[in-house]
Amino acid sequence: xxxxxxxxxxPTFLPGAPLRGPRPLVAxxxxxxxxxxxxxxxxxxxxxxxxxxxxxxxxxxxxxxDYTPYRSSTPRHPRQPPVEIDHLADPEAVELTGPAFxxxxxxxxxxxxxxxxxxxxxxxxxxxxxxxxxxxxxxVRGQLVEIWQANASGRYAHQRDQHPAPLDPxxxxxxxCLTDDQGRYxxxxxxxxxxxxxxxxxxxxxxxxxxSLFGTAFTQRLITQMYFPGDPLFPYDPILQSVTDPAARxxxxxxxxxxxxxxxxxxxxxxxxxxxxxxxxxxxEGH
Amino acid sequence: MPRATTDPAATTDPATTTDSAGAPAAPLPPTPSQxxxxxxxYALPFRGGEQIAPAGRPGTITLHGLVRDGDGAPVPDAxxxxxxxxxxxxxxGAPGSLRRDPVTGAVIGRxxxxxxxxxxVPTDADGRYVLHTLPATAPAGHPDAAPxxxxxxxxxxxxxxxxxxxxxxxxxxxxxxxxxxxxxxxHRARTLLAHPDGPDRYRFDVQLQQTADGTHEETVFxxxx
Numbered sequence: 001x002x003x004x005x006x007x008x009x010x011p012t013f014l015p016g017a018p019l020r021g022p023r024p025l026v027a028x029x030x031x032x033x034x035x036x037x038x039x040x041x042x043x044x045x046x047x048x049x050x051x052x053x054x055x056x057x058x059x060x061x062x063x064x065x066d067y068t069p070y071r072s073s074t075p076r077h078p079r080q081p082p083v084e085i086d087h088l089a090d091p092e093a094v095e096l097t098g099p100a101f102x103x104x105x106x107x108x109x110x111x112x113x114x115x116x117x118x119x120x121x122x123x124x125x126x127x128x129x130x131x132x133x134x135x136x137x138x139x140v141r142g143q144l145v146e147i148w149q150a151n152a153s154g155r156y157a158h159q160r161d162q163h164p165a166p167l168d169p170x171x172x173x174x175x176x177c178l179t180d181d182q183g184r185y186x187x188x189x190x191x192x193x194x195x196x197x198x199x200x201x202x203x204x205x206x207x208x209x210x211x212s213l214f215g216t217a218f219t220q221r222l223i224t225q226m227y228f229p230g231d232p233l234f235p236y237d238p239i240l241q242s243v244t245d246p247a248a249r250x251x252x253x254x255x256x257x258x259x260x261x262x263x264x265x266x267x268x269x270x271x272x273x274x275x276x277x278x279x280x281x282x283x284x285e286g287h
Numbered sequence: 288m289p290r291a292t293t294d295p296a297a298t299t300d301p302a303t304t305t306d307s308a309g310a311p312a313a314p315l316p317p318t319p320s321q322x323x324x325x326x327x328x329y330a331l332p333f334r335g336g337e338q339i340a341p342a343g344r345p346g347t348i349t350l351h352g353l354v355r356d357g358d359g360a361p362v363p364d365a366x367x368x369x370x371x372x373x374x375x376x377x378x379x380g381a382p383g384s385l386r387r388d389p390v391t392g393a394v395i396g397r398x399x400x401x402x403x404x405x406x407x408v409p410t411d412a413d414g415r416y417v418l419h420t421l422p423a424t425a426p427a428g429h430p431d432a433a434p435x436x437x438x439x440x441x442x443x444x445x446x447x448x449x450x451x452x453x454x455x456x457x458x459x460x461x462x463x464x465x466x467x468x469x470x471x472x473x474h475r476a477r478t479l480l481a482h483p484d485g486p487d488r489y490r491f492d493v494q495l496q497q498t499a500d501g502t503h504e505e506t507v508f509x510x511x512x
Contacts, residue, residue, distance in 0.1 A: 062320045063446035070322075072444030075356040076495050082449075082510035083467065090466045092429050094378065095437045095450065095511060099370055099405035102382025107392045116392075135314040148330030156326040174330035210324065212331060218370045219511040221439050223448060225321040242446050243319040251318050276317035277511050280378075 033071075033200040035236060041069040042241045049244035061276065063242035070238040071199050087219075087278035096280040098218040101144040101178060111177040113147075113189040121171035123152025123190035127260050128226070130271040131183045134215055139183025140275065146176045146212040147187060154193030154207075163195050188266060194233055206233035206240060211273070219277030226271050227253045320448065323441040325364050328409060332366070333385040335396035336407040339369065339420035342399060349488045350453065350481060351417040354410050354440070355503060357496030361414020365442040367493070369406040369418060372434070376427030380404040423455060433461035433468065435479075440493055450509040453491045454479050471507060478506045 045067065053059050065077035087096055114121055128147075132140040150156045150173060153165035157172045171190065179185050192207045208225040215221070227240060234240055243249040251274075260268020323331075340347040354362040372378050381401035388395045397403060408416045423434035436453040454462060462468045468476045481489035497505040 061317045065445060065447055065449075067446055070444070070446065072322075073446060074444075075358045075360070076362070076442060076444035077446075078449065078495060078505055078508050079357075079497055080505055080508075082508045083471070084510050084512055085467065086512050092426055092432055093511070094370065094372055094426065094435065095509075097370075097378035098380070099384065099403065100380040100382050101384070104383050104386045107387050107389050109392055110387075133315060135317060137311040137315055146330060148327060150326075157329055158326040161326055172329065210321075210327065210330070212323075212327075218437050218439065219450075221368070221448065222318065222320060223323045223441055224318055239321060239446070242321075248316065248319050251316065252321065273318045274315045 031201075032198065035200060035202050038069050038200045038203070038238055039236065042235075042238060045069065046241070046244055053245070059245035059248060061245070061248050064244075067238065067242040070242055091280075095218040096278060098214055098216060098220065098279075100142075101214070102142070103178070105144060106176050106178055110175055111185075111187050113149075113171065113173060113175045113187065115188075116172055117170040119170040121151065121168050121190050123168075123171075123193075125188065125266040126191050127186065127188055127262060127266040127268045128209065128254065128271060129184065129186040129260060129268070130254075130273060132179050132185065132213060132215075132273045132275065133183055134220065134275050134279065135277075139181070140179055140213075140215050140220075141181050141183055143179050143214045143216070144176060144212075145179060145185040147174070147189070147209050149173045149189065149192040149209040150195055150207075152190050152193050154195030163197075165193070165195065191228065191267075194231075199238060204233050204236065206231040206237050213273060213275060215275040215277065215279060216281060217277060217279035220275040220279060221277075222273070222275055224273075225252065228269070229253055229256055320446060322443060322446050323366060323448075325443040327366060327441075328364075332407060332409045333396075334394045336384070337416070337418050338397070339371070339403065339406040339418065341397070341402070344399075344421070346421060347419055347487065348422055349417060349419055349485075350436070350491055351415065351488070352490050352492040354414050354416070354442070354493045355495065355498075356444075357498055359498045359500075359503060361410070362442055362495065363410055363412045363414050365410045365414070365416075365440060365445075365493075367408050367410070367416050367418075368439040368441075369408075369420070370437040370439075371404050371420065372424045372426050373402045373404055374421050374424055376424050376430075378404075378426055423453070425461075431461060431464070433458050433465040438493075440495075442495070445495070449495070449506075450511070451493065451506050452479050452509070453481050453489075455481050455489065456483060467509070474504060475507050478504050 151168040151171045155165040194207050197203050208227050213222045254269040254271035257268045257270040354365040381403045384403040384405045410416050423436050425432040425434045438451045440449040481491040484490045494503045494506045
């Protein structure tokens with residue numbers, strides 16, 4: 001995912017070609033911040049979070065919405081704090097329940113992103129599996145999991161992604177499944193590539209898979225990204241670093257699990273997900 | 288397929304400290320949110336996502352509006368999700384919002400018999416959305432509660448989604464007793480009210496951030512504890 005669609009450099013004039021007509025009066029785009037600028041801002045926010053932690057404040061589990069190193073957040077984050085709704089004080093809140101999905105909403109092929117086209121996609125085939133739990137540790141059963149991702153070259157099958165890396169006619173990069181009785185989901189896909197974006201000069205997103213998750217309550221709705229262990233791009237990426245608590249950030253990184261690898265076919269990654277937010281069942285049980 | 292449940296008897300993560308009932312001693316730390324980004328469009332929106340009401344059903348209302356940022360600019364890559372009680376006040380929903388053809392895998396959409404209560408609409412290039420649904424109803428057993436649609440907003444630039452609600456002007460009396468609206472000053476509560484702008488038609492804008500000139504009041508967003 002990129003801040004704004006990647007656009008290749010403006011074509012330069014051919015040597016010797018005549019300039020026709022007046023040059024258009026276009027205000028030059030403001031220069032992008034450098035990676036050093038962004039890294040400095042990331043370090044400052046990280047140091048502030050460390051001070052808060054040492055001062056005894058609970059580490060935030062989620063990114064601050066006004067995380068300026070991620071430039072797109074600037075005009076899009078509320079300035080007022082959210083109004084809190086306590087599920088014990090307002091047990092009738094509609095959000096303590098949520099939408100249901102079932103076997104009609106997915107087909108068996110949807111969980112295998114390598115089998116959605118006549119040919120095999122390029123790239124390293126992987127199995128990604130894990131469990132979805134609520135904060136009380138109970139599995140979320142029979143619920144919808146959706147994923148989307150770039151192809152092995154780091155290109156999305158999206159018209160606005162103009163990163164000049166090849167599209168793969170045998171890979172779209174969207175999948176879905178329902179969790180089983182243990183809250184488990186499993187996808188077969190290919191490892192996505194890293195890609196450049198326009199947040200700052202020389203900005204690259206670490207390889208990631210987007211996940212969309214439902215719990216038993218609308219309050220537990222989550223969209224997030226799964227990263228791959230050991231990616232050297234982690235420290236440079238303002239989206240991952242927006243999670244300023246290192247322990248929370250580590251929860252976005254999958255684990256390589258050799259037991260999950262299918263011999264001769266895929267490499268296995270495990271990623272468990274814990275959904276935040278209260279549900280009606282909590283109220284019934286007096287949480 | 289039964290609706291999603293959490294099973295108290297099921298095993299928990301073996302790495303987690305658990306009490307005798309199998310529940311963790313402390314709440315598990317949640318997985319952090321990350322932005323939806325700009326490229327969800329080929330994965331999440333589905334045909335008929337904006338049509339919660341069975342097509343042609345009498346009494347259907349149209350809710351529409353604009354998502355704007357703090358510069359007053361429309362947000363063309365937001366995704367809105369809606370969740371509401373059924374016409375009978377039930378909060379169980381029903382599967383089938385994104386029903387698929389098992390032959391081709393293509394979305395064939397809701398069959399129109401069940402009210403799934405769930406809608407998903409991306410904003411268009413003008414930052415607008417349109418939703419067709421049944422009027423909001425109070426949950427069963429609480430007929431005096433102020434009915435509303437629950438809304439979840441995702442967008443590029445938004446690192447963590449936002450919850451809000453759409454209340455309707457027909458229930459002014461119930462609004463006075465609503466646990467949320469009654470806590471808000473009038474100018475804030477107004478951001479949660481849909482405005483009628485035609486027969487069975489309402490407008491509800493989402494203002495992600497107050498504009499500098501104060502033209503557009505920031506929508507009230509919610510956090511659940």
